[in-house]
Amino acid sequence: MNFLQTLIKGEQAMFKSENLTPMQKLTLRFVVIGLVYYAFAVIEGMVMRIYQIEPIPLITKNQFFAIMTAHPLVGIFGSTYSIVFGAFLFLVPFLMKKPLWSIKLGNWTLWLIAIGTFVFWFSGFISHYAPLYTLYWPLPVDFTQFSVVGGIFFILGIAMVMLGTAFFVINVFATITYTPEGWDKQPSGALIGSAIGYSGFRNLFSKKKKEHLVPLPVAAIARGTVDVALNAGIILFTGVLILVYMVFALFDVNLKDTAIDALLYKNWFWWGLDLVADGLVLIFVAGTWYLLATLITGKKLYMQNIARSALLVELVVSWTVWSHHLLSDQAQPGFLKVLSGEMVTALELITQGLAFFITLATLWSARPLKMTNPLKFLLGGLLGFALAVPAGIMQADIGLNRILHNTQWVIGPHVHVAVLVGLAMTLYAAIYILFPILTNGAQLYSQKLANFHFWGQLIGGIGMGAFMGMAGLNGMLRRSLYVNGEFNTYMVLAGLCGALLLLAFLAFFFNIVMSVGINGVIGIFMPSKLKTKDPLPSQG
Amino acid sequence: MVDSTVVLFGQTLAYTCYCLAILLVMGWFGYKITRPGKDNKVTNVLFYSFTGMLVVLGVSLHIVTYNTIPWAPMDLNRSEIKADKEFNITVEKHKFTLPEETLNINCHEKVLFSVTSHDLTYGFGLFRQDNSMVFQMQVVPGHPNDILWEFDRAGVYTIRSTEYSGPAGVDITIKDAVVVTCNESASN
Numbered sequence: 001m002n003f004l005q006t007l008i009k010g011e012q013a014m015f016k017s018e019n020l021t022p023m024q025k026l027t028l029r030f031v032v033i034g035l036v037y038y039a040f041a042v043i044e045g046m047v048m049r050i051y052q053i054e055p056i057p058l059i060t061k062n063q064f065f066a067i068m069t070a071h072p073l074v075g076i077f078g079s080t081y082s083i084v085f086g087a088f089l090f091l092v093p094f095l096m097k098k099p100l101w102s103i104k105l106g107n108w109t110l111w112l113i114a115i116g117t118f119v120f121w122f123s124g125f126i127s128h129y130a131p132l133y134t135l136y137w138p139l140p141v142d143f144t145q146f147s148v149v150g151g152i153f154f155i156l157g158i159a160m161v162m163l164g165t166a167f168f169v170i171n172v173f174a175t176i177t178y179t180p181e182g183w184d185k186q187p188s189g190a191l192i193g194s195a196i197g198y199s200g201f202r203n204l205f206s207k208k209k210k211e212h213l214v215p216l217p218v219a220a221i222a223r224g225t226v227d228v229a230l231n232a233g234i235i236l237f238t239g240v241l242i243l244v245y246m247v248f249a250l251f252d253v254n255l256k257d258t259a260i261d262a263l264l265y266k267n268w269f270w271w272g273l274d275l276v277a278d279g280l281v282l283i284f285v286a287g288t289w290y291l292l293a294t295l296i297t298g299k300k301l302y303m304q305n306i307a308r309s310a311l312l313v314e315l316v317v318s319w320t321v322w323s324h325h326l327l328s329d330q331a332q333p334g335f336l337k338v339l340s341g342e343m344v345t346a347l348e349l350i351t352q353g354l355a356f357f358i359t360l361a362t363l364w365s366a367r368p369l370k371m372t373n374p375l376k377f378l379l380g381g382l383l384g385f386a387l388a389v390p391a392g393i394m395q396a397d398i399g400l401n402r403i404l405h406n407t408q409w410v411i412g413p414h415v416h417v418a419v420l421v422g423l424a425m426t427l428y429a430a431i432y433i434l435f436p437i438l439t440n441g442a443q444l445y446s447q448k449l450a451n452f453h454f455w456g457q458l459i460g461g462i463g464m465g466a467f468m469g470m471a472g473l474n475g476m477l478r479r480s481l482y483v484n485g486e487f488n489t490y491m492v493l494a495g496l497c498g499a500l501l502l503l504a505f506l507a508f509f510f511n512i513v514m515s516v517g518i519n520g521v522i523g524i525f526m527p528s529k530l531k532t533k534d535p536l537p538s539q540g
Numbered sequence: 541m542v543d544s545t546v547v548l549f550g551q552t553l554a555y556t557c558y559c560l561a562i563l564l565v566m567g568w569f570g571y572k573i574t575r576p577g578k579d580n581k582v583t584n585v586l587f588y589s590f591t592g593m594l595v596v597l598g599v600s601l602h603i604v605t606y607n608t609i610p611w612a613p614m615d616l617n618r619s620e621i622k623a624d625k626e627f628n629i630t631v632e633k634h635k636f637t638l639p640e641e642t643l644n645i646n647c648h649e650k651v652l653f654s655v656t657s658h659d660l661t662y663g664f665g666l667f668r669q670d671n672s673m674v675f676q677m678q679v680v681p682g683h684p685n686d687i688l689w690e691f692d693r694a695g696v697y698t699i700r701s702t703e704y705s706g707p708a709g710v711d712i713t714i715k716d717a718v719v720v721t722c723n724e725s726a727s728n
Contacts, residue, residue, distance in 0.1 A: 061707050061710060062707045064707075065704075065706075065707045065710075128707075130706070130707060131706070132704055134704075136660075136661040136703070136704075137661065138659075138660065138681070139660055139661065139704075139705065139706055142659075142660065142706060145706040145707065145708055146706070258681075258682060261682060262661060262680045262681050262682055262683065263680050263682070263683050266661075266680065302582060302587075303587060326678075328663075328676060328677050328678045329677075329678045329680060329683075329685075330677050330678070330683075330684065330685045330686055330687060331680060331683035331684055331685065334616050337616075338616070342602045343599075343602070346598030346599060346601070346602065347598065349594055349597065349598045350591070350594045350595060350598060353590070353591075353594040354591060354594070357587060357590050357591075360569060361582040361587070363573055364569075364573060364580060364582055365580050365581065365582065366573075366580070367572065367573040367574070367575065367576065367577050367580055368573065368574055368575055368576045368577075369573050369574060370574070371570070371574050375573075376570070379566060379569070379570050382566070383562065383563070383566045386562045386566070387559060387562065390555070390558060391555065393598065393601065394551065394555065394601070397601060397602055397605050398602075398605070398606070398612050398615060398616065399547070399605040399606065399608075399609030399611065399612035400547070400551065400605060400609070402544075402611055402612075402615070402675050402676065402677075403544045403547065403548060403673055403674075403675060403676070405676060405678075405702070406663060406676065406702050406703060407673065413555075466559075473548050473551070473552055474670075474671065474672050475667055475668075475670075475671045475672035475673040476671070477665075477700075477702055479703070479704035480704070480710065481710050481711070486671050487671070
């Protein structure tokens with residue numbers, strides 16, 4: 001096949017979208033939309049990287065901060081939520097060996113997240129609504145700086161994403177507990193107990209060990225989904241509060257922003273927001289590592305019971321660590337800073353460290369292994385968190401936070417290394433391993449491009465984080481602009497690494513499009529001709 | 541008093557060494573798992589030793605910093621420490637207002653910076669001439685925001701808001717607003 005034919009029909013024309021089940025199509029749609037929004041986030045990131053070196057004449061300061069507001073939200077909600085939710089809506093029924101509770105609700109999740117992300121991104125793009133994702137009170141209702149209408153659409157977009165998220169939560173727990181038509185009655189209480197970790201916890205103290213009803217990756221998904229639900233609740237609540245102020249402002253009634261205590265608000269909002277960073281991400285990632293390790297090796301997970309317990313500990317820890325974001329808030333009670341901000345946060349070093357060790361030990365038990373794409377990206381993901389988690393633990397210290405808070409250190413070696421190397425490479429490992437399953441055996445177009453993707457993502461992500469970190473240690477703030485070239489050496493180097501990340505993503509995207517073909521991509525969005533609820537087509 | 545540059549140097553050294561070590565470990569691991577080995581079993585002793593090491597590291601970090609970074613205990617106990625000098629600063633409409641044009645401080649004086657916001661959430665940070673940070677804190681409206689500090693060397697510092705307060709607040713700075721002087725007797 002020549003280049004054009006491959007571009008249209010895919011590698012060796014092996015991908016046939018008409019043979020996909022509704023579940024496969026649903027998952028692939030999530031992945032495509034997630035990758036498109038990843039492209040948004042990467043391009044926005046590059047625009048900001050360039051702006052930090054030399055302000056771009058076409059982009060105003062207000063536009064710059066609107067991009068900075070949208071960038072993490074598009075990355076987390078539009079991209080990561082899409083890919084993760086799509087994968088989990090496939091994996092939960094696949095691993096539980098029963099159909100998804102509602103494919104229709106899954107499609108609602110998909111479109112609410114896809115459209116909601118576009119709505120908040122576009123409203124920010126047009127109106128320059130820019131309170132950043134932190135939404136520190138009363139900035140989101142400061143209408144001397146921001147448009148009321150722009151803000152309303154921004155919040156409505158976020159609310160749509162949260163509604164889609166709530167549907168995902170319902171679908172996951174309903175799938176775990178419901179009884180499919182024609183099946184014997186399922187023990188829904190015991191299933192939920194196993195998924196949340198209650199039965200595993202009881203096993204630790206009981207002589208009669210009961211068998212786990214739910215596979216470990218599903219348990220991880222369920223526990224992470226608890227944090228997804230709590231997070232969605234907090235964001236929706238905060239969104240409604242902001243919306244009330246906006247609607248009144250629309251009618252020229254200015255509510256007093258002092259009615260809301262800024263510190264209390266900051267506590268509840270960080271409590272909810274942190275459930276993403278220190279909750280569901282860490283739990284989902286650990287679950288994905290375990291799944292990948294067992295799929296790659298074909299062996300049982302090392303220290304499986306400890307792994308289950310660690311997931312439960314991580315869930316509880318994720319509810320109690322928010323105060324590390326308020327170590328520089330002097331009115332925050334000291335006991336919260338020490339207990340929640342330092343001590344409980346340090347437990348994340350232990351839970352994530354255990355997940356790291358258990359995954360490596362499982363891989364070790366099966367050597368020699370072939371260095372496949374899923375394996376190399378999994379190792380990259382493990383390395384990313386091995387670098388980023390200790391960086392986070394260091395800044396969650398009262399003494400060090402005094403000189404690190406809000407610097408580029410926080411957003412570089414901690415956040416971007418965690419997201420771009422740790423999280424993204426784990427997700428890529430999952431995509432590479434699920435690709436043949438979801439496409440009924442489609443072939444990857446180019447291994448060379450996959451190799452470039454790996455090294456570009458790894459070096460670009462670590463390099464960018466490192467140079468941002470060096471700038472931070474020298475005093476460069478995040479959420480700020482330096483127009484006199486104060487930190488240009490670091491910013492140029494970080495920009496070059498960012499460009500490598502962009503190239504790596506383009507290589508990956510091109511590789512995937514060439515593998516399934518443009519016809520295949522379009523076919524993914526057409527209704528399935530197969531009338532089945534099963535995740536995969538029947539072999540007969 | 542140990543300066544923030546000393547602390548940052550120590551942190552940079554420790555984290556860089558750790559990064560190099562973990563990169564080497566992962567590189568070694570990636571190579572070794574593609575090769576056949578004699579013993580593929582990971583012993584429980586290794587696992588529990590690793591767990592113990594994580595516990596020790598997680599807890600000891602805070603104990604070490606509390607005992608070596610002087611501003612950590614001073615910050616937690618600042619309500620019980622009497623300041624030698626106090627500056628009441630306000631911030632409103634993206635602008636700091638200082639009690640004096642220049643805040644003059646002597647070495648080894650305990651100085652309380654008390655900052656009040658009348659509208660948004662801001663930050664309050666002191667920066668050296670080379671843009672590196674001495675310290676910072678958040679400034680939340682409706683709450684007291686104060687930080688106690690002891691300077692051990694002479695210098696001229698810039699005040700800068702360290703928190704985003706909208707596009708209008710990108711550059712809330714007062715250059716050379718704080719001057720610290722050390723005379724012979726003070727520095728001894």
